[in-house]
Amino acid sequence: MSRTLFDNPNDEPLAARLRPQTLEDFAGQEHLISPGKILYRIIQGDKIPSMIFWGPPGVGKTTLAGIIARKTHAQFINFSAVTSGIKEIREVMHQAEANKNFGERTIVFVDEIHRFNKAQQDAFLPFVEKGSIILIGATTENPSFEINGALLSRCKVFVLKALSVDDIMKLLTRGLKFLGNIKADDEILRAIANFSNGDARAALSLLEMTAINSDGEITPEILEQCTSRKSLLYDKNGEEHYNLISALHKSMRNSDPDAAVYWLARMLEAGEDVLYIARRLVRFASEDIGLAEPGALSMAVAAYQACHFLGMPECSVHLTQAVVHMSIAPKSNALYMAYNAAREDALNSLAEPVPLHLRNAETRLMRELNYGKGYQYAHDFDEKITAMECLPDSLKGKEYYNPTNQGSEINYLKRLEKIKTWKANHLSH
Numbered sequence: 001m002s003r004t005l006f007d008n009p010n011d012e013p014l015a016a017r018l019r020p021q022t023l024e025d026f027a028g029q030e031h032l033i034s035p036g037k038i039l040y041r042i043i044q045g046d047k048i049p050s051m052i053f054w055g056p057p058g059v060g061k062t063t064l065a066g067i068i069a070r071k072t073h074a075q076f077i078n079f080s081a082v083t084s085g086i087k088e089i090r091e092v093m094h095q096a097e098a099n100k101n102f103g104e105r106t107i108v109f110v111d112e113i114h115r116f117n118k119a120q121q122d123a124f125l126p127f128v129e130k131g132s133i134i135l136i137g138a139t140t141e142n143p144s145f146e147i148n149g150a151l152l153s154r155c156k157v158f159v160l161k162a163l164s165v166d167d168i169m170k171l172l173t174r175g176l177k178f179l180g181n182i183k184a185d186d187e188i189l190r191a192i193a194n195f196s197n198g199d200a201r202a203a204l205s206l207l208e209m210t211a212i213n214s215d216g217e218i219t220p221e222i223l224e225q226c227t228s229r230k231s232l233l234y235d236k237n238g239e240e241h242y243n244l245i246s247a248l249h250k251s252m253r254n255s256d257p258d259a260a261v262y263w264l265a266r267m268l269e270a271g272e273d274v275l276y277i278a279r280r281l282v283r284f285a286s287e288d289i290g291l292a293e294p295g296a297l298s299m300a301v302a303a304y305q306a307c308h309f310l311g312m313p314e315c316s317v318h319l320t321q322a323v324v325h326m327s328i329a330p331k332s333n334a335l336y337m338a339y340n341a342a343r344e345d346a347l348n349s350l351a352e353p354v355p356l357h358l359r360n361a362e363t364r365l366m367r368e369l370n371y372g373k374g375y376q377y378a379h380d381f382d383e384k385i386t387a388m389e390c391l392p393d394s395l396k397g398k399e400y401y402n403p404t405n406q407g408s409e410i411n412y413l414k415r416l417e418k419i420k421t422w423k424a425n426h427l428s429h
Helices: 038-044 061-071 086-101 118-130 165-178 186-195 200-212 220-227 239-253 257-269 274-292 295-310 316-328 334-348 364-368 409-427
Strands: 051-054 075-080 106-111 134-139 156-159
Touching: 038 061, 051 061, 061 075, 061 106, 061 134, 075 086, 086 106, 086 118, 118 134, 165 186, 165 200, 186 200, 186 220, 200 220, 239 257, 239 274, 239 316, 257 274, 257 316, 274 295, 274 316, 274 334, 274 409, 295 316
Parallel strands: 051 134, 051 156, 075 106, 106 134
Antiparallel strands: none
C-alpha cells in the first residue's frame, strides 16, 4: 500500500521502522544468508525458485521476502492467506499469465500459507508447474503437514531459526537509537532479549512499550510492569533459563512430582516459552522413560498440542498433568543408551556396505548382481522370525538395546530374551 500525504512514518511500530532493507542489514540466519550460502547466492543472483520459509514468529520470513522484492527484476505480488480466497488467487494467476506473455516473471509471496485450505493451495499448483509464477510461502507450521505434497515437492524449504540473544541485542541497540532520548543499560536490553525467545518483533515491541512508559530511562520496575514477569527478566546471560529446565528434568528423572511441578511453575511464571517446555517433555518421555511406560510419549505430544492450541495461562494444567505423569512413571534410559552406542558405530562404519541380502533388487542388473539373494521374509515362517543376520559383517553380534526390568519394559525384556534364544538355537543348526 502506498503512503498518503498524511501518513507519518513515526506512527509505524518500531519493528516496522527497523525492518532491514538489504541482506547486509539482516540479523541472524547466517546458515542461509552469509556470503556464499545458498539463499544468499539465490537472492544476489536473482535466481529465485519457488520456496517455503519455515520458522517461528519474528525471525525474518516476511523481511526476507521484502528484500527479494527489492532485489528481483520480476513483478512481486504480496498475498495474504488470512484475507484472500480462491477468487483473489485466480485474479493474481491471470495477472501472472499476462506477465508471462510479455516475458516478465511473477513472484507471489504468500504470508501464513498454512492458513490456506487444500483447495486454495491446489489453485496455485498448475501455475507453479507451468512456471507462470514463482511461489514464496512463509509459515510457522511444519510444511510437511500443512502444505500439500504436490505443491511442497515443487518448492525448496528453507528453515529459519529463532534469533540468538546476541542477534536481538544488536537490534535492540539500534532500536534504542531510533527512540531518541531513551536510556537503557545492557542488563535491561539483555533481559528483553531473553524474554523475547528469539522473536525480533516481540523484542522491539517490548522495547517500544517500555520506552513509552518510561520517564527517559527503562528501569527493571518498568520492564516488570510491562511484562508481568519477574525471575527471568534478571537473567543476565541466559544461564537461569538452562538452570530451571535442568531442575525440572532432574526432578522428573528422580520421580519427585512435587519438585517437578514447582520448577514448572517457576518457569511459567517467569515467562518461559510454553512450547519450549513442552518440547523438552517430549524428549524426556523417550530419553528417560521410553518403553518402561510407552504412553508417556503420547501424553507429552498431547501436552505440546494443547499448549499450541491454547497457550498460557490455560495450558499450564496440561503441562502439570504431563509433568506429574512423567515424574511418577517408571524410568528407563535404554533407548537413549541404545541410540548413542549405535550412533558411535554408525559414524565409524559409514562406508560399510549394506549386505546384499538386505538390498532391494529393483532392476534386472541388480538381480544379476545378487541384490536380495538369500533374503528371508519373516512372514513366510511360522514363528514370524528367521536367523538371518541383519548387521554388517564387521558388527555381527553387537547389541545396542538392553531393556531394563522397569514397568512395561520388562515385557520387552522377556520377549527379546526369547527372540535371542530362538536365534541362537537356529544359528547353531
